[in-house]
Amino acid sequence: MAEPMRIRATMAGDVADVKVLMNHPMETGTRKDAKTGQLVPAHFISEVTATINGAKVLEANIGGAVSKNPYLGFKVKGPKAGDKVVVNWLDNKGDKNTAEAIIG
Amino acid sequence: MNALRRNVLKGAAGAGAVAVAVAAGLLKPTQAMAAWNKGAFEAKNVGDAMKGLGVSGPADSKDITIKAPDIAENGAVVPVEVTSGIAGTTSIAILAEKNASPLVGNFNLMGGTQGFISTRIKMGQTSLVRAVVNAGGKSYTAAKEVKVTIGGCGG
Numbered sequence: 001m002a003e004p005m006r007i008r009a010t011m012a013g014d015v016a017d018v019k020v021l022m023n024h025p026m027e028t029g030t031r032k033d034a035k036t037g038q039l040v041p042a043h044f045i046s047e048v049t050a051t052i053n054g055a056k057v058l059e060a061n062i063g064g065a066v067s068k069n070p071y072l073g074f075k076v077k078g079p080k081a082g083d084k085v086v087v088n089w090l091d092n093k094g095d096k097n098t099a100e101a102i103i104g
Numbered sequence: 105m106n107a108l109r110r111n112v113l114k115g116a117a118g119a120g121a122v123a124v125a126v127a128a129g130l131l132k133p134t135q136a137m138a139a140w141n142k143g144a145f146e147a148k149n150v151g152d153a154m155k156g157l158g159v160s161g162p163a164d165s166k167d168i169t170i171k172a173p174d175i176a177e178n179g180a181v182v183p184v185e186v187t188s189g190i191a192g193t194t195s196i197a198i199l200a201e202k203n204a205s206p207l208v209g210n211f212n213l214m215g216g217t218q219g220f221i222s223t224r225i226k227m228g229q230t231s232l233v234r235a236v237v238n239a240g241g242k243s244y245t246a247a248k249e250v251k252v253t254i255g256g257c258g259g
Contacts, residue, residue, distance in 0.1 A: 058214070063208060065203055065208040065209075066208060066224070066226070075220045079216070
């Protein structure tokens with residue numbers, strides 16, 4: 001099962017700066033295993049959504065071309081310190097993970 | 105020793121099940137969102153990828169800034185930051201033009217999210233990194249070349 005994901009959210013003026021670090025191998029499906037010469041099956045996060053206090057702020061479709069252990073940063077205008085950020089991801093094998101953080 | 109191991113395993117399994125249940129509950133909104141855009145992601149060239157995204161003939165814009173290294177030593181991890189100064193930006197897509205599948209990601213922004221996305225991408229070879237921004241029903245684009253010393257796709 002997926003490892004925890006880390007979220008850091010800080011206010012900079014009236015903008016919340018959200019940084020998310022997900023744990024995922026992000027296999028494209030085109031890489032060959034160095035030992036066996038076999039293709040490593042595709043395994044990557046395909047969808048990421050983020051909400052702040054329950055309201056959706058980001059909906060992303062990503063592919064295997066995002067680096068291993070994906071990093072995602074975005075900025076949201078409006079929230080206040082103490083608001084709750086929730087990030088969910090879903091991968092191409094149906095695995096999912098969720099994490100939340102309080103904006104500081 | 106063995107009994108302890110059993111207990112630890114049992115504990116771990118229990119915690120795992122809870123995590124799955126929580127995730128399932130919290131992930132409901134995800135299921136309602138648009139399905140993963142398979143066509144656009146599997147497109148083998150920039151034109152098809154854009155078509156898959158529903159974009160045609162985006163206008164060049166100086167209001168889109170792409171921050172990426174001029175030379176990336178490691179194509180497996182290329183930091184890319186896209187800032188759109190265009191008012192009403194609703195989505196930002198990132199493409200690595202010469203990747204086998206150019207589309208890296210498409211980010212839909214809503215609810216006060218600003219025209220800014222920062223991430224790390226894989227690049228197979230030296231190529232333009234292109235951002236496509238949708239704002240007010242129109243499409244805009246900008247690109248920046250990143251030289252890659254060691255490719256990060258396949259191999």
